[in-house]
Amino acid sequence: MLDIKALRENPEYFQKALKRKGVDGKVIQDVLKADELHRNLLQRIEELAARQNEVSKKMPSLSGNEKEKVLADMKTISAEKKELQTQQEQSEGVLQGLLEQLPNPPSDSTPDGKSDEGNVIVRTEGKIPKFDFTPREHWEIAEKLNLLDTERSAKVSGARFYYLRNELAILQQALMFWALQEVTKKGFSPTIPPFLTRKQAIYGTGYLAKEENYIVNPGEDDLYLVGTSEVPMVSFYADEILEESDMPQKFVSYSPCFRREAGSYGKDTKGMFRVHQFEKIEMVVFCLPEQAEDIHQELLALEEHLLQQLGIPYQVVDVCTGDLGLSAAKKYDLEAWLPGQKQYREMTSTSNCTDFQSRRLNIRIRRKSGEIVHAHVLNGTAVSSRPVIAILENFQQKDGSVEIPKILHELCGFKKIEKKCLPET
């Protein structure tokens, strides 16, 4: 949600900034028009209400003819007000509807671009492994080692699901737990949130599109399966006023993530890359506006640190305006090298959503001076099921086995995945 006051005061800025995200300038004009109509009506209603209040105070002391007369007057005022209120509700609905469509303006530093092709590679880190054989894709490696069963998952649940089996089940759990601990060590507060939320939480974080969400018991419970724990975590402080002295507030959370992926038919159909259900450790930070940029860099550094410890080669991508989405002003993707696919693919990402989500969710901070501002909100992936893919592809061996990153040896209880390492069932 954008600040209507800011929009009113500086429409040129928003016109320019939103154009970079592909928003037609006409929408801004429509918003301003709707805003003016809405304010006009509001003012007239308030004038009538003021008169009502004034007369109401005198009412008890009136009697007889005088009272009759005043009552009659008030009846007309009441009716007029009611009529105006109907109009006002309508105009407010129109304004709200327009405002809700507008995305968060991109940061000045965000590169322009229409799609992910406009993304800018910032730097490349890590050593790309060399193979004296043709490296395989993750699903092939995993199926051969009896780690992944997508045939049976298709039978049971349909396309884009999987059974993670044997060592891979352990590896993913280890990865999640390790990341949760690592980030907790950096001062983030570990949290397991609800995985079903109300509509408001999904809306507030900017993920309400129908193609994205599963709804549980439509018309009955109307709960949404979370697509990321960002949804319940950002909503954690909805309708609250936080204190400046408590800022920044950092959380690291675990959740399974459920996504319909309805807009991606035919893309990444094999294996674990794009599925309806996966797991993720997410970081969410609430802070003062002036802290947001530094914290964004901090989140990026932390994500890099995690990939580095795993030994996964990656590149940092500055995501362009056309690929930012509704809520983010600035976003970095970390893309890992996948030797089997022979390309860099998105593993984790971190977004600075400024005050876009906190306006929708009404999350504010009271400064020491007494001033109240909307919180700035950032998020970032610590790890997800995708780095598991990167591990499989980068550490595959000629004999079909897979070595495990050293940092996970102890948690996993094994250093290598070979055929029949764990008893198969």
Added chain:
RNA sequence: GGAGAGAUGGCAGAGUGGUCGAAUGCGACAGUCUUGAAAACUGUUGUACGAGCAAUCGUACCGAGGGUUCGAAUCCCUCUCUCUCCGCCA
């Protein structure tokens, strides 16, 4: 799933149709007193929207939404949530 109770300011808690944005207590903040602190006393202490350069003024908000009324925290309807007891359950 069954039975009951409830939702008011940071918290506790009064208020059952008009002068109620809302008593009182606690907390917090400021001041007086004190070498300092405590105690005591005095004062201040919600949010949003709109108008105004500003001081300020107006309006709305007593879980949410609707209704009755000239007028609703108060009456009516719907919904949500919380608590207690019973049952079931990881």
